[in-house]
Amino acid sequence: MSLRIAFLGLGHMGRPMALNLVKAGHQVTGFDPVDAVREAVAKEGIAAKPSIAAAVDDAQVVISMLPTGGHAREAYLGDKGVCAGAPAGALLIDCSTIDVDSARLIAKEAASRGFAMVDAPVSGGTGGAAAGTLTFMVGGADDAFGRAEPVLQAMGKAVIHTGGPGTGQAAKICNNMVLGISMIAVSEAFALADKLGLERQKLFDVSSKSSGQCWSLTTYCPVPGPVPTSPANRDYKPGFTAAMMLKDLRLSQAAAQAAGAATPLGAAAASLYTLFVNDGQQDTDFSGIFKMISGE
Secondary structure, three states: OOEEEEEEEEOOOOHHHHHHHOOOOOOEEOOOOOHHHHHHOOOOOOOEOHHHHHHHOOOOEEEEEEHHHHHHHHHHHHHOOOOHOOOOOHHHHHHHOOHHHHHHHHOOOOOOOOOOOEEOEEEEEHHHHHHOEEEEEEEOOOOOOHHHHHHHHHHHEEEEEEEEOOOOHHHHHHHHHHHHHHHHHHHHHHHHHHHHHOOOOHHHHHHHHOOOOOEEEEEOOOOOOOOOOOHHHOOOOOOEEHHHHHHHHHHHHHHHHOOOOOHHHHHHHHHHHHHHHHHHHOOOOOHHHHHHHOOO
């Protein structure tokens, strides 16, 4: 069934996601604050609008991919935002990665105004967004999830209901804390192997088939060679930037502090990625932290 969908935020992730909705037969309007972005997507089948209000005024579904909790709160709850301008009963899907408190506040306010809403952050990076193979972690009521699932399936390969409002964000930051820690661990292992005279391919052959196996090793190996599709083989051109990893690690640490949870390895990972980003590597793929750890 074709739906009228408004997509807010048409950057590196939002644009390919919105285009996959067009390919699935939906009528997509879009808004992005950058004029050049709106001009570009208008040539690709997305009806670009000059404001959020104009994009959502006839939408059955509103999807957003925004940088921060502050941006999301303004987009949804501002005087000219989604809740003020979307038709009653519209389904709201926020795919941004933001703090749990903001996600729950927006969902509560949206519900009070008669909207169904889910938080649905993604995993898979720009490659997954383009290929339509993202994983969505979806927090919200059962009925809202039921409405959102077929829409999200047009943009991803896995749509997982994680529980009530805010749990999608919780799942995302917990998952990416694991990812940040494991990438550093794999990078340290290869750096040590280099010092010990162990060939990188041999370490990969052993660890990929034993207890060191993990996604950061076998899918996204931080050294050139063993996994030809990893960013290490294209000078760490990003699929997921170091700046984005640092953002997620900082969100995890803020959540841990608020919840009274001890996450010493998460804190250490955040510190190391802060050093990496502050060295001018914010636009490098997050696996490029191997260069800092190894001294290359």
